[in-house]
Amino acid sequence: MKQLALLLFVMTAFPLLINTCPAIADSMVMVDVEVINALQNSSEIDPELSGLARELGPVLNYKGFKLLKKSRLPLKIGGRKELLLSRERRLTLTLEGFESGQARINLKIFKNHTEIFATTLLMADNGSAIIGGPELKKGVMLLRVRGKFDG
Amino acid sequence: MTSICEDIAYKLSAYLDNELGEAEKNRVEAHLENCPSCRGSFRELKKSSDLVSARLSVQPSVDFDKAWQHIEPEIRRRPAIRRYLRAFIVKPGFWIPASAAATVGAAALFFALCLPVYKSQRPVSLSHVESVSSKSGSVMVLHTAKTSQPIIWIMEKSPKEKRP
Numbered sequence: 512m513k514q515l516a517l518l519l520f521v522m523t524a525f526p527l528l529i530n531t532c533p534a535i536a537d538s539m540v541m542v543d544v545e546v547i548n549a550l551q552n553s554s555e556i557d558p559e560l561s562g563l564a565r566e567l568g569p570v571l572n573y574k575g576f577k578l579l580k581k582s583r584l585p586l587k588i589g590g591r592k593e594l595l596l597s598r599e600r601r602l603t604l605t606l607e608g609f610e611s612g613q614a615r616i617n618l619k620i621f622k623n624h625t626e627i628f629a630t631t632l633l634m635a636d637n638g639s640a641i642i643g644g645p646e647l648k649k650g651v652m653l654l655r656v657r658g659k660f661d662g
Numbered sequence: 663m664t665s666i667c668e669d670i671a672y673k674l675s676a677y678l679d680n681e682l683g684e685a686e687k688n689r690v691e692a693h694l695e696n697c698p699s700c701r702g703s704f705r706e707l708k709k710s711s712d713l714v715s716a717r718l719s720v721q722p723s724v725d726f727d728k729a730w731q732h733i734e735p736e737i738r739r740r741p742a743i744r745r746y747l748r749a750f751i752v753k754p755g756f757w758i759p760a761s762a763a764a765t766v767g768a769a770a771l772f773f774a775l776c777l778p779v780y781k782s783q784r785p786v787s788l789s790h791v792e793s794v795s796s797k798s799g800s801v802m803v804l805h806t807a808k809t810s811q812p813i814i815w816i817m818e819k820s821p822k823e824k825r826p
Contacts, residue, residue: 566806570813615792620816628801628816631792638789641806644816658789 539661540606540614540634542584546596549643550575550650563641563655571643573650585661586616597647599623602654612636614658620645634658666693670700674707788812 547560549567553575556564560576567573584592586606594602600622607615613633620628620642632640639657646652670693676682677690694701791812794801800817 566808566811567813569807570804613789625797627797627818628795630794630814632812633790633792635789639811640789640791641811641813642816643813645818 538588538609540586540616541659541661542586542592542604542616543655543657543659544580544582544584544594544602544604545578545653545655545657546580546594547653547655548575548577548579548647548650549573549653550577550648552649567641567653575650576653596620596652596654600645600652604656607631613638614660616656616658618642618656632656636660667697667700670694670697671703674700674704678704678707678711 545560547563549571551573555575555577557576557578560578564574564576567576580594580596582594584594584604586592586604588606588608591603591605594604596602600620603619603621605617607617609615610633613635616632616634618630618632619626622645627645628642630642634640634656635658637657637659639655641653641655643651643653670690673682673686673690677687682690694704788810789812791803791814794803794814796816802813802815802817804813804815805811806813
């Protein structure tokens with residue numbers, strides 16, 4: 512009977528363990544933030560932004576896209592990361608948790624220590640969102656935020 | 663053959679192996695000197711003995727000790743495993759729970775193998791904007807045409823002054 516119990520345990524516990532592993536691992540999101548300068552009077556596109564340029568072309572009136580900064584921020588639940596966007600602007604990201612297979616990420620932009628923008632994104636695994644508008648150099652600043660669930 | 667010859671014939675083998683006492687040995691030797699028949703028997707016996715000795719002096723090509731080291735554990739182990747399995751399988755009421763366990767195991771294996779595949783084949787759900795707030799109060803939420811990525815457009819000036 513002991514052998515049978517052991518057999519049953521191994522046969523059920525092993526697959527259960529395999530299935531629960533992703534759930535355990537989904538406590539972290541690797542967030543990639545790209546700071547981009549979008550320009551109307553230039554058609555120069557950084558090679559790694561060609562896909563983004565094709566996506567945004569029909570929606571926004573910008574032709575030139577220049578990658579200024581790229582950062583990878585590992586976010587744990589409740590964890591907060593900060594990124595300097597320009598001399599006066601900074602971005603904070605907080606992973607609030609997971610909900611229906613999406614990561615709830617709170618994103619804030621501060622200008623000279625004053626919060627000017629806040630949003631809460633429900634980010635899918637490998638999903639992304641674009642935030643744009645603030646003036647930067649001769650164009651505007653675009654932020655492409657991409658999240659990959661770790662595990 | 664005399665009764666002495668018969669007695670000596672019994673002792674020839676012991677004499678050959680040098681197992682007789684001194685007196686017996688002298689008696690056998692004295693008889694062999696005088697009796698051609700017993701001398702002939704002794705010669706035959708010695709010839710056979712020499713032949714056997716010559717065969718035995720050849721060293722065996724197999725290392726029996728080493729071979730036995732491999733064989734012995736096998737002999738000891740096999741019947742034990744067989745005994746254990748037989749006792750396990752023929753136990754009364756073994757097959758019903760075993761069948762149930764196999765069914766549960768097969769189901770668990772099915773889910774373990776198929777669920778990850780199902781998960782990976784699931785279409786990627788889209789990201790959504792849950793809430794937005796801006797100090798200027800002017801924010802637009804758009805979506806890209808192809809992949810429906812959300813675009814949040816912050817208007818630092820009033821919408822009339824600047825549009826994306």
